Amino acid sequence: MPHLPSLSPTAATAPAPAAAASPSTHTATSRRLALSALGSLSVATLWGCGGGSDSTSTDSGSSTDSGSGTGSSTGSGTGTGTGTTTSCSVVPEETAGPYPADGSTASNNTYNVLALSGIVRSDIRSSVGSSTQVSGVPLSITITLTNTKASCAPLAGYAIYLWHCTQDGNYSVYTSNNIADNHLRGVQATDANGTVTFTTIVPGCYSGRMPHMHLEIYPTLASATKAANKIKTTQLAFPTTLLSSIYSSNSGYSASVRxxxxxxxxxxxxxxxxxxxxxxxMQANTGGGYSASITISIAA
Incomplete structure (x- = not known):
């Protein structure tokens, strides 16, 4: 197994992930393939919708949309369509960074956890075949995938590969230079509602990047075996105020606070x-951990 030089990020000291966030790394990757139509859109308050050439309007699921129209429209409109229009937009393309472990060039064409038996799983807190879980505040994250070309209909049977760093900012595989060390990585197929749910931990914050998760989308579970088959790469963000509170309240995230x-x-x-x-x-749940959710869309 080839040894990757200096790819062992730590949240405290300056880590390889900061290199993943450097302009030379990220600008080489198309940052916003789906932003060309944003100029014609109203402000996108929706987490999973807005920003792509296959978009109409932004709506879907954000409780922060207060819609404060004061009813000045006395409305003698004769339109027969009384239902709310469902619309969504393509989620932006983002870099996979230097730690995807998906058989790509970024992984030295060698590290490929997608080829491992057992990588298809919902609980990603341990390495495949191990019962030892990484430390961190429990998090359940639900991702719903929809189709901008079919009125935001759910996309069933697509595969989502999710990965992220530990509470102290390290990525598996690269920290140990060992593909068997693959915690916080996993693949699932979307159900009939276009949804997958992963059981994991709250990701830490390493130097140079806001806390995030990476994901790749594949058209089928059978095709989710190497990066060459992916149809989308993006990242997920988390509310800063809540993460700051979590980090401050849990000693394992001390580097993340800084x-x-x-x-x-x-x-x-x-x-x-x-x-x-x-x-x-994102919100606290009754089990002492947290739950997060998001709807993202692609042009399928």
Missing amino acids: NLASITFATDNVFSDGTELEMTT
């Missing part, structure tokens, strides 16, 4: 042009 205090979405070179389509909703 790192988060030194960056904002405006200075993050992935999210600096907006997070409307990539921002999850």
Whole structure:
């Protein structure tokens, strides 16, 4: 197994993930293939919708949309369509960074957890075949995938590969240079509602990036075996205020407290042009952990 030089990020000391956030890394990747139509859209308050050439309007699921119209429209409109129009937009394309472990060039064409038996799983807190879970605040994240070309209909049978760093900012595989060390990585197929749910931990914040998760979308579960088959790569963002509270309350995230205090979405070179389509909703749950959810769309 080839040894990757200096690819062992730590949240405290300056880590390889900061290199993943450097302009030279990210600008080589198309940042916003789906932003060309944003100029014609109203403000996107919807986490999973807005920003792509296959968009109409932004709607879907954000409780922060207060819609404060004061009813000045006395409305003698004769239109027969009384239902709410369902619309959505393509989620932005983002870099996979240097840690995808998906058989791509970024993974030295060698590290490929997608080829491992057992990588299809919902609980990603341990490495495949291990019962030892990484430390961190429990998080359940639900991702719903919809189709901009079919009135935001759910996309069943697509595969989502999700990966992210530990509470102290390390990515598996690269930290140990060992493909068997693959915690916080997993693949699932979307159900009839276009949905997958992963059981994981709240990701840490390493130097140079806002907290995030990576994901790749594949057209089928059978095709989710190598990066060459992916049809979308993007990232998910999380509410800063809530993460700051979580980090401050849990000693395992002490480095994340410092790192988060030194960056904002405006200075993050992935999210600096907006997070409307990539921002999850997140709240505490009754089990002592947290739940997050997001709807994202592709042109399928």
